[in-house]
Each structure stands twice: as C-alpha cells, then as structure tokens.
Amino acid sequence: xxxxxxxxxxxLTRHASDVDATSDLWTSVEHRARVIHRRRVAFGGVTGAxxxxxxxxxxxxxxGASNADKLVPLTRGPSNSVSPSPVASPTLGGIAVPVTExxxxxxxxxxxxxxxxxxxxxxxxxxxxxPLGQPTVxxxxxxxxxxxxxxxxxxxxxxxxxxxxxxxxxxxVAVHDIADNGDVPCVGVVVHVSAxxxxxxxxVVVGAPTTGQIEFKLPxxxxxxxxxxxxxxxxxxxxxxxxxxxxxxxxxxxxxxxGNVDKPRYxxxxxxxxxxxxx
Numbered sequence: 001x002x003x004x005x006x007x008x009x010x011x012l013t014r015h016a017s018d019v020d021a022t023s024d025l026w027t028s029v030e031h032r033a034r035v036i037h038r039r040r041v042a043f044g045g046v047t048g049a050x051x052x053x054x055x056x057x058x059x060x061x062x063x064g065a066s067n068a069d070k071l072v073p074l075t076r077g078p079s080n081s082v083s084p085s086p087v088a089s090p091t092l093g094g095i096a097v098p099v100t101e102x103x104x105x106x107x108x109x110x111x112x113x114x115x116x117x118x119x120x121x122x123x124x125x126x127x128x129x130x131p132l133g134q135p136t137v138x139x140x141x142x143x144x145x146x147x148x149x150x151x152x153x154x155x156x157x158x159x160x161x162x163x164x165x166x167x168x169x170x171x172x173v174a175v176h177d178i179a180d181n182g183d184v185p186c187v188g189v190v191v192h193v194s195a196x197x198x199x200x201x202x203x204v205v206v207g208a209p210t211t212g213q214i215e216f217k218l219p220x221x222x223x224x225x226x227x228x229x230x231x232x233x234x235x236x237x238x239x240x241x242x243x244x245x246x247x248x249x250x251x252x253x254x255x256x257x258x259g260n261v262d263k264p265r266y267x268x269x270x271x272x273x274x275x276x277x278x279x
Contacts, residue, residue: 098182099208100136100159104138104139105138105141105235106232107140108137108140111147111169112149121153125160125177126276137151139204144239145165145193165193174271176189176272177275177276178273184208187205188203188252189271203240203271204236206235211256211257212233214234217251251268
C-alpha cells in the first residue's frame with residue numbers, strides 16, 4: 001500500500017471517529033431535551049391544577065356572596081300577609097324618573113275604593129308614616145285569581161307601595177316602604193289570592209320605564225328565566241305557590257334597557273321593604 005493510501009486511510013478513520021462522537025453528542029442532547037420536557041410537563045400539570053383549584057375556590061366565594069343566591073326569610077306583617085323581609089341596598093343602579101311619575105302599566109283601576117284602601121293602611125305601617133297622600137297607580141294586571149293594582153303613596157316624608165286585589169277592593173295588601181326619593185328600578189309585591197285550585201301566593205313586579213326584561217328565579221332553581229309579561233314588558237307576574245314564614249323566597253332580576261345581564265338594575269327578593277313589613 002502506498003504512502004498516499006495510508007494517509008487516506010488514517011484521514012478516513014479520524015473522520016469516522018468524529019462522526020461517532022457527533023452522533024453520541026446528539027443522542028445525549030436529545031435525551032437531555034426529553035428529560036427537560038418531561039419535567040416541564042409535570043410541573044405545568046401541578047401548576048395548572050393549582051390554578052384550577054384557585055378558580056374553583058374563588059367561584060364558590062363569589063357565588064356565595066351573590067344577592068341572587070341569598071335566601072331571604074319571610075315574616076308576617078300586621079296584616080298577616082306573607083312578605084319577604086327587607087335587604088340592605090338591593091338596587092344596583094339609579095333611574096332618572098321617580099316612581100310617582102312613572103307612566104302607568106295597564107288600564108286604570110277604577111274598581112278600587114281608594115278611601116277605604118288608604119284607611120286600611122295605618123295599622124300596617126310603623127308610626128310616623130303619616131299623613132297619607134293621594135295614591136298613584138303604577139300598574140294593573142291579572143293574577144291567578146283576578147285583577148290587581150300596584151300603587152305608591154306619600155306617607156309623611158316616606159314613600160309606601162302596596163297592592164289592591166279586585167276581590168278585595170277596599171283593602172291594601174303587601175304594604176311596604178320604598179326609597180323615600182322614589183329612585184327605584186322596580187316595585188314588587190307578593191299577594192295572597194284565592195285561586196280555583198286553592199289559595200296561592202303571586203309575585204308581581206312593575207319595572208321603571210328605563211328598565212328592560214324582568215326575570216325570576218324560584219327557590220331551588222339554578223338560573224333566572226323570563227315569565228309571561230303580557231302586552232307590556234314592564235309588568236311581570238309569577239306563581240309562587242304557598243309561601244311559609246322562614247322559607248326562601250323567589251328572586252327577581254330586572255335588566256337595563258339594553259339587556260345587560262352583567263349589571264342588572266335590580267337583583268333581590270320580589271318585595272323588599274326598607275324598614276317594614278319587617279316590624
């Protein structure tokens with residue numbers, strides 16, 4: 001073999017050694033990359049689980065603090081009508097038109113004996129809610145047992161809301177006070193009626209002219225839903241069954257005129273007095 005052949009063989013041998021070393025190097029690098037990847041995946045899984053756990057905890061806390069999930073007990077007022085006890089600051093937004101200037105929903109309730117209705121109210125209110133002014137009907141419609149009129153009236157320096165049933169045109173029911181300045185997004189009443197299938201409680205809500213859809217969530221339900229409102233979306237009624245003192249009550253959500261579910265105008269029980277009927 002010539003010197004040139006020897007030199008060529010030595011050169012090829014050296015290059016072969018370099019290739020083997022390079023192959024080992026890439027194998028090592030690839031193995032290291034797999035190890036790092038597995039560690040990152042494992043760490044990411046733990047971190048992800050921690051984040052999910054944190055979200056669940058926060059979600060529970062927020063849900064527990066929501067007005068929509070509060071269970072409001074019932075009390076019997078002086079008239080023995082079942083009414084939800086008041087909650088603090090139930091409104092989530094103001095309105096420009098006071099309740100005494102709302103356009104009326106439904107027909108005028110000409111069947112009401114207003115003198116007798118006003119005379120029936122003092123025994124249902126704390127002292128100091130005098131003198132009583134002239135009532136303003138803000139809405140009228142049907143219940144499970146006939147017509148009902150919802151009204152507000154000035155009572156000294158306060159405002160009081162109530163209802164009158166067609167079956168009892170001489171008596172105010174569901175009497176409770178509202179914000180003194182009349183700046184409320186809705187007025188709600190819970191009335192006890194004698195339906196063909198037996199006595200039942202109905203919830204009635206009248207929305208301000210600047211509000212939108214009215215929705216209800218009955219005890220045991222997980223979500224709000226709209227109910228039949230008739231010709232005017234500002235009026236909504238719902239059958240509550242037979243309410244009992246101390247039992248949870250239905251919740252109402254009144255949306256704004258744009259249907260924004262994140263910022264409802266009202267979220268709370270149907271009938272929420274400021275100081276009474278929880279007397």
